[in-house]
Amino acid sequence: MSSLRDFSKKKKPEDYYVNLIQELERINGRLHAFNEISHDVDRGFPISVKDNICVDGMEATASSRMLKGYKPPFDATVVQKLKDAGFSVLGKTNMDEFGFGSFGINCISPARNPFDEERVAGGSSSGAAVAASIMKYHLAIAESTGGSISAPACFCGVVGFTPTYGVISRYGLIDYANSLDKIGFIARSSEDISDVFKLSVGKDGFDSTCADFKPLKKEKDRLVIINQLYERLDKGIKASFDRSVRRLSAKGFKIGYEDVNEIGYAVPAYYIVSMAEASTNLAKYTGFKYGEQLTDFSMDYNSFFSASRNVFGEEAKRKIVLGSFIRSASVRSMYYEKALKVRRLIINRLKEILDGSFIISPSMPVLAPKIEEARAFTPVQNYSMDVLTIPPNLCGFPSISLPSDYVGGLPTGMQIIGDHMEDLSILSFGKEWEKDFIYRFKYNIGEI
Amino acid sequence: MKIGLEVHVALPTRSKLFCSCSTADADQPNTNVCPTCMGLPGSKPYLNGEAVRIAKSVCIALGCVVNGSISFVRKTYFYPDLPKSYQITQIDGAIGRDGKIKLENTEIRIRRVQIEEDPAKLIREDRYSLIDFNRSGTPLVEIVTEPDIKSEKELKEFLYVLWSILYYLGVDIDKEIKTDLNISLGSNRVEVKNVTGIKNLLDAAAYEASRQASLLSRGNEPVKETRRYDERSQRTEPSREKESEEEYGYIYETDLEDYDTSKIKTGDIEADVRKTAKSIASRNGLDYDTIMQLVAFDRHSLSLLNHGLNSTAYDPSTILNVVEAGKRFRSSVNEKSFSLIAEYIKAGVQIDKEIMERIRKGLKPDYKTPDKLKIREFISKELENDPDILKRYRKNPKVIDFIVDTVSRKYGLPQKSVAEEAKKILTGEDD
Numbered sequence: 001m002s003s004l005r006d007f008s009k010k011k012k013p014e015d016y017y018v019n020l021i022q023e024l025e026r027i028n029g030r031l032h033a034f035n036e037i038s039h040d041v042d043r044g045f046p047i048s049v050k051d052n053i054c055v056d057g058m059e060a061t062a063s064s065r066m067l068k069g070y071k072p073p074f075d076a077t078v079v080q081k082l083k084d085a086g087f088s089v090l091g092k093t094n095m096d097e098f099g100f101g102s103f104g105i106n107c108i109s110p111a112r113n114p115f116d117e118e119r120v121a122g123g124s125s126s127g128a129a130v131a132a133s134i135m136k137y138h139l140a141i142a143e144s145t146g147g148s149i150s151a152p153a154c155f156c157g158v159v160g161f162t163p164t165y166g167v168i169s170r171y172g173l174i175d176y177a178n179s180l181d182k183i184g185f186i187a188r189s190s191e192d193i194s195d196v197f198k199l200s201v202g203k204d205g206f207d208s209t210c211a212d213f214k215p216l217k218k219e220k221d222r223l224v225i226i227n228q229l230y231e232r233l234d235k236g237i238k239a240s241f242d243r244s245v246r247r248l249s250a251k252g253f254k255i256g257y258e259d260v261n262e263i264g265y266a267v268p269a270y271y272i273v274s275m276a277e278a279s280t281n282l283a284k285y286t287g288f289k290y291g292e293q294l295t296d297f298s299m300d301y302n303s304f305f306s307a308s309r310n311v312f313g314e315e316a317k318r319k320i321v322l323g324s325f326i327r328s329a330s331v332r333s334m335y336y337e338k339a340l341k342v343r344r345l346i347i348n349r350l351k352e353i354l355d356g357s358f359i360i361s362p363s364m365p366v367l368a369p370k371i372e373e374a375r376a377f378t379p380v381q382n383y384s385m386d387v388l389t390i391p392p393n394l395c396g397f398p399s400i401s402l403p404s405d406y407v408g409g410l411p412t413g414m415q416i417i418g419d420h421m422e423d424l425s426i427l428s429f430g431k432e433w434e435k436d437f438i439y440r441f442k443y444n445i446g447e448i
Numbered sequence: 449m450k451i452g453l454e455v456h457v458a459l460p461t462r463s464k465l466f467c468s469c470s471t472a473d474a475d476q477p478n479t480n481v482c483p484t485c486m487g488l489p490g491s492k493p494y495l496n497g498e499a500v501r502i503a504k505s506v507c508i509a510l511g512c513v514v515n516g517s518i519s520f521v522r523k524t525y526f527y528p529d530l531p532k533s534y535q536i537t538q539i540d541g542a543i544g545r546d547g548k549i550k551l552e553n554t555e556i557r558i559r560r561v562q563i564e565e566d567p568a569k570l571i572r573e574d575r576y577s578l579i580d581f582n583r584s585g586t587p588l589v590e591i592v593t594e595p596d597i598k599s600e601k602e603l604k605e606f607l608y609v610l611w612s613i614l615y616y617l618g619v620d621i622d623k624e625i626k627t628d629l630n631i632s633l634g635s636n637r638v639e640v641k642n643v644t645g646i647k648n649l650l651d652a653a654a655y656e657a658s659r660q661a662s663l664l665s666r667g668n669e670p671v672k673e674t675r676r677y678d679e680r681s682q683r684t685e686p687s688r689e690k691e692s693e694e695e696y697g698y699i700y701e702t703d704l705e706d707y708d709t710s711k712i713k714t715g716d717i718e719a720d721v722r723k724t725a726k727s728i729a730s731r732n733g734l735d736y737d738t739i740m741q742l743v744a745f746d747r748h749s750l751s752l753l754n755h756g757l758n759s760t761a762y763d764p765s766t767i768l769n770v771v772e773a774g775k776r777f778r779s780s781v782n783e784k785s786f787s788l789i790a791e792y793i794k795a796g797v798q799i800d801k802e803i804m805e806r807i808r809k810g811l812k813p814d815y816k817t818p819d820k821l822k823i824r825e826f827i828s829k830e831l832e833n834d835p836d837i838l839k840r841y842r843k844n845p846k847v848i849d850f851i852v853d854t855v856s857r858k859y860g861l862p863q864k865s866v867a868e869e870a871k872k873i874l875t876g877e878d879d
Binding site: 054060073170173179277279285290302329332 | 488489490491495526527528695696702
């Protein structure tokens with residue numbers, strides 16, 4: 001049974017929400033899943049909202065000092081839809097600043113992995129994955145640009161679902177890269193996500209890139225592994241993934257291997273497009289309209305705008321500098337325009353495969369690293385962690401990360417990619433997987 | 449001399465380009481605003497189809513190729529009036545390109561017509577500035593010409609024709625017009641940015657022409673630079689602005705889908721103004737220049753001519769008078785009202801507010817069978833209000849003019865008939 005139905009059927013003690021919030025606040029002190037916990041919740045299935053998604057009257061900081069104090073006067077469309085359906089917003093979840101990161105460490109207090117608190121929760125939707133991992137009844141609204149749902153879901157042993165680009169309205173999402181950003185969900189089962197996904201889709205007058213969801217229904221029993229990605233896996237992950245593939249094979253799936261020579265260009269193309277877009281999105285933070293306010297008005301405009309940029313974290317600054325460079329007229333055709341072409345090529349090639357198959361891979365090429373290890377990574381090492389999650393994100397394909405194994409007490413994840421509009425099919429795949437693979441959790445806050 | 453222009457004009461839509469806020473003037477600053485036109489984090493733009501429709505009409509009127517699919521770009525720069533620190537505008541995916549405007553002796557090519565959003569308004573006070581976002585997000589078209597204008601006279605003529613075309617499409621000159629003026633007498637291009645209004649534009653061009661000419665006459669080449677026009681001193685001066693195209697860092701605005709313009713119906717207003725003027729001229733024996741002068745700056749007049757002259761031929765002087773009257777009173781425009789105005793004019797009736805009111809009601813002048821008794825009745829009624837008039841008339845016969853005027857106006861009667869009868873009454877003569 002989905003935990004949504006289970007929750008509504010169960011009789012809850014009168015002080016259920018008070019206790020839930022108290023317990024959550026206690027554990028949040030260690031795990032930093034939430035930037036803000038609401039005290040107004042007294043009914044409904046508890047959901048959380050990533051802190052780059054607007055909830056009327058609650059701070060939306062995207063975990064940036066730049067947005068400290070910004071309380072949007074409106075709900076994101078997805079939040080509005082779920083509120084209307086009776087869900088209650090329990091709080092705003094921690095993340096890498098503006099979504100820039102794969103480990104959740106680019107913020108003031110990084111979220112910690114419930115399976116090993118020395119380790120990262122994954123990013124950028126770090127708090128969303130932790131929230132789903134520690135609460136018995138919970139659904140987290142998250143967002144992915146290049147893997148920000150799959151990565152933390154994988155590290156925290158929960159299900160992360162990234163829908164087809166444009167089927168869930170982005171209205172109310174604080175942009176990272178507009179052509180890549182997708183609002184999705186993290187929860188404890190594919191079934192829970194499936195229920196909520198259906199409530200969240202639909203054309204929206206406030207986001208013109210949002211299209212009607214027209215599900216593509218194709219019977220598929222073939223799973224394709226891309227050789228060039230498989231070869232890059234480290235031993236432990238490879239062995240764990242092989243075990244999952246054998247399980248799937250035993251369930252009757254046919255396993256195929258395909259070459260995708262273009263796939264190596266996915267990461268650079270992704271970072272070029274996302275940085276170009278991000279650098280324009282970050283331009284609006286100028287320190288005098290909302291969020292962080294500069295107080296020295298004696299400077300001229302240029303100095304003032306330069307001073308306002310100091311509030312950004314290091315990765316945000318890197319994206320501004322690189323993104324602005326990429327956009328400059330003298331190199332635009334070398335990088336930006338080329339990246340858009342590469343993206344088109346990769347979409348076409350992967351669509352050929354997805355015509356009759358799903359694509360599978362591990363979700364992340366490594367186990368969750370220790371926070372200190374992750375902090376020592378170079379930017380290029382960081383970016384290469386997204387090698388498996390970028391292809392579907394770059395192409396706008398729906399993907400799901402399912403807990404697939406436990407290695408040394410840490411969860412690993414398996415990522416399934418479907419064709420555009422095959423969202424329900426990959427969620428069904430998840431439900432099938434969950435029939436005989438039992439997920440493990442360290443906490444069950446809110447258990448009834 | 450080589451002059452090229454980038455002309456920005458507001459499109460007459462009821463709501464803004466990317467949100468549903470009103471474009472109407474508001475009494476209070478920052479009241480016609482929402483998260484989108486304030487650029488609040490989390491907001492998104494949503495394209496106003498009406499703005500695209502009007503822009504398409506503009507393109508057609510300017511003889512442009514209309515792109516079937518249009519896209520937008522972000523032009524990034526920092527200024528306090530720009531809420532997102534980028535402006536949503538168009539380049540390659542612009543709505544129109546390769547048009548032209550025909551002048552008397554030459555042709556000015558239009559390179560591009562693009563749709564873009566207006567920034568907010570900065571209100572400069574002594575020691576600080578205020579920002580009013582009511583204007584933020586107002587739809588504009590930017591019309592970019594090739595540097596084909598070769599004299600101040602041509603510049604004037606170009607503006608005259610351009611504005612008459614835009615007016616006909618409902619693009620209102622009363623709203624602020626901003627122009628970037630590129631002007632060079634030598635080999636270096638000088639750009640005068642952000643000139644507001646037509647008069648200032650002509651003045652700025654005149655000033656630059658003489659400034660550059662005087663430099664050249666002394667053997668100095670004017671330097672390539674951006675200048676600004678100062679209204680008070682009526683001079684241009686070097687601007688501190690240093691943005692180049694390089695620094696704008698254009699990328700696609702991926703919050704907006706490509707927009708299909710091929711299905712937009714632009715209606716019959718897309719008829720080319722010049723063609724219309726020409727056909728009016730040939731139909732009625734007026735010369736083309738006269739028609740253009742009549743309609744320039746005034747779409748009502750062209751519309752009046754075009755709709756009024758469908759079937760009937762009028763003599764040129766009547767047409768001029770009708771347009772003159774129509775201009776003054778912004779009358780409703782159709783064939784019937786045109787012919788009515790013409791009838792009143794033929795009858796020698798001075799067209800004024802009351803007559804226009806009669807015309808609006810479809811009332812014809814009463815002159816056809818000037819019932820003398822009726823006229824006398826009207827006059828007598830008028831005289832009752834002014835018992836001393838006879839005394840005054842004896843001293844000054846001109847007093848009669850006032851009565852005649854009043855009566856003919858009130859009842860739509862020819863002045864001549866009224867005057868005759870009035871004279872008879874006042875002098876005691878009888879038939």
